[in-house]
Structures are given as structure tokens and as C-alpha cells.
Amino acid sequence: MQPLRLTRELVERVVQAAGDISPAPFPAGRRPATDADYDAAVRQIMAGAPSVNEVWVFAYGSLIWNPAFDFAERQMALLNGWHRSFCLGWDRWFRGSAQKPGLMLALDRGGRCKGVAFKLPPSDVEANLATLVRREIQIIPHAFPARWVNIRSETGPVRAVTFVIDRTSSAYVKGLSRDEVADVLACAVGRLGSMAEYLYSTVEQLEALGLHDSSLWQLQHMVAERIENASP
Numbered sequence: 001m002q003p004l005r006l007t008r009e010l011v012e013r014v015v016q017a018a019g020d021i022s023p024a025p026f027p028a029g030r031r032p033a034t035d036a037d038y039d040a041a042v043r044q045i046m047a048g049a050p051s052v053n054e055v056w057v058f059a060y061g062s063l064i065w066n067p068a069f070d071f072a073e074r075q076m077a078l079l080n081g082w083h084r085s086f087c088l089g090w091d092r093w094f095r096g097s098a099q100k101p102g103l104m105l106a107l108d109r110g111g112r113c114k115g116v117a118f119k120l121p122p123s124d125v126e127a128n129l130a131t132l133v134r135r136e137i138q139i140i141p142h143a144f145p146a147r148w149v150n151i152r153s154e155t156g157p158v159r160a161v162t163f164v165i166d167r168t169s170s171a172y173v174k175g176l177s178r179d180e181v182a183d184v185l186a187c188a189v190g191r192l193g194s195m196a197e198y199l200y201s202t203v204e205q206l207e208a209l210g211l212h213d214s215s216l217w218q219l220q221h222m223v224a225e226r227i228e229n230a231s232p
Contacts, residue, residue, distance in 0.1 A: 004203060006224040011197045013227055018100075018189035024092035026139070033137045041133040041146065042126055045161055048148045053122040056160035057132065058151050060084055060115040061105040062198065065205040068135045069128040073119035075153040076209060079162070083111030084213065086181050087165055088143060089173040095190040095198055102188035102195045103173060103181060105202070106144045106165040114211040117153050117160055136163055143171035182219055186226035196223055 026032065049055050058079055059067065085108040089101060096102025107113060120128045133146070144163045151160050165172055188195040203220045206213055 002207070004200065004207070004220055004224075006196065006200045006203070006220040006227075008200070010224055010227045011194060011200050013230075014187065014194045014196045015189055017230070018097075018187075018194070021097050021189055021191055024098035024101075026093075030139050030141065033134075033140050033142075037137065037140055038130060038133050041137055041142075042129045045129055045133075045146050046126065048161075049125075050159045052125060054159075055120045055122075055125045055129070056151075056153075056158050057118045057120065058115055058149060058160040058162035059118060060107060060113050060162065061202055063118075063135075064116050064209075065201050067118060069118070069131045070121055070124065071118040071128075072121045075117045075119075075155065076211065077115055077117035077151045077153045077158070077160070079107070079113045079115060079149055079151045081112070082107040082109060082149070082164060083113050084108075084216065085165070086176075086185070086219075087173050088171055090171075091188070091190065093190060094138070094192045095195050096188040097190055100188045101184075102190060103176075103184050104198075107162060108165050109167075114206075114213065116209065116211075117151055117158060141169065142166075143169040178215075178219065178222065182222035182226060185219065186223045186230070196227065199223060 084105050086103040087108050088104040088106040091102040091104055092098050144165050146161050147164045148161055151158050185195040185199050203216050
């Protein structure tokens with residue numbers, strides 16, 4: 001595994017430089033998700049499941065290194081037709097603030113994505129889906145809804161649920177250059193941590209699993225360079 005230029009020490013510099021973090025209020029037309037929203041999301045996912053005993057989750061970002069649900073099996077997997085993209089914005093509540101909003105990963109159309117497929121325990125599918133949606137769905141309307149997709153796992157084709165960007169959402173950010181994305185990731189910090197930490201953990205885990213993502217690899221190099229140049 002090739003060492004990352006972005007390190008935990010550099011990530012810590014971003015947090016220290018941020019000082020006090022004040023999350024922004026929710027904008028008009030958006031609100032925190034409720035128990036009713038979570039229950040509806042689980043029902044919708046289960047309605048599309050190929051089998052109640054065969055529910056797989058395709059992870060492409062933080063779910064890889066922090067799944068937050070139980071699983072019976074884990075396999076490397078490939079999703080065609082979608083790619084990782086820092087296109088979910090602008091985050092002013094979780095890893096960004098009113099002063100320095102962040103950009104989160106979502107799946108956007110086109111390309112391909114290597115990730116991890118988790119099979120939920122057949123005896124406890126709905127409970128683990130409830131944990132998953134509470135983790136992923138924080139704000140309503142939801143900008144990256146659950147979707148069933150076809151993936152290729154180590155043992156063959158599998159139907160899996162994942163989360164993809166809604167291109168009609170006001171939270172869909174497009175047209176940014178890689179430099180502009182790196183500028184955001186190098187400084188945004190929120191109550192859950194920094195965007196630099198999010199990037200670092202994702203790339204580190206992908207590399208450890210042998211799932212090299214050339215775009216994220218270049219981004220971590222660019223973000224590290226910006227943090228180094230900003231430090232006294």
C-alpha cells in the first residue's frame with residue numbers, strides 16, 4: 001500500500017485551525033428527518049428487495065470504514081454506470097459550517113465504482129436497514145435517495161441497495177473543477193469532523209482493500225498540499 005500524502009497529523013491541523021464551529025440553521029423548505037421518515041424509507045427499500053433473505057448494501061464512501069450496521073458477509077464489488085463524486089452540498093451541519101460549507105460524496109451517473117457489498121443478517125434485515133437509513137438520511141427532502149442497483153460481487157451478480165444523488169435536488173453540486181473541490185475539502189469542518197478526515201479515511205480504507213480510486217487519490221494529494229501551505 002502506497003503511503004498517502006494526506007496524514008492524520010495534517011487532518012488534525014484543519015480541526016485546530018477551524019476553532020469554534022457553528023452549524024447553520026436549516027434553510028426554508030428543509031427539515032430534520034423524523035421517525036416517520038425513517039420508517040417510510042425502510043418500507044420503500046424492502047418493497048424493492050429481491051428477497052427478504054438476500055438484502056445487500058453497496059458501500060462507496062464512509063459506510064466502507066464505518067458501516068454502523070451488522071452484516072453477515074462482506075465482498076468487494078463493482079458498480080457500473082455510477083461513480084463517486086463530491087457532488088452533495090452544501091453541507092453546513094455535519095462536516096461543514098455556515099462559514100465554510102463542505103461537500104460530501106454521493107454516487108453520480110456515469111463511469112464505474114469499486115466498493116464493498118455487505119449482506120445484512122437475514123434474521124435482522126429491517127432492524128439493520130433502520131440503522132442504515134438513520135445514518136444516511138438526516139435532512140428532508142433527501143438529496144441522495146436509496147436505489148436498487150446491479151453490482152458484480154466476488155461471487156457473481158448481486159442486487160444491492162445504495163444511495164445515489166438526485167440531480168433535481170438543490171443539494172446537487174455540479175461543474176466544480178478538481179481544484180475547487182480540493183479547496184473545499186482542505187478547510188471545511190463541522191460537528192462530525194472535517195472533510196479532510198472524511199477523505200483521508202475513505203482513501204485509506206479503499207487502498208487497504210485494494211480498491212484504488214485514482215480520482216480520490218489525486219484529491220488527497222491536492223488537499224494535503226493545501227493544508228501544508230496554509231499551516232504556519
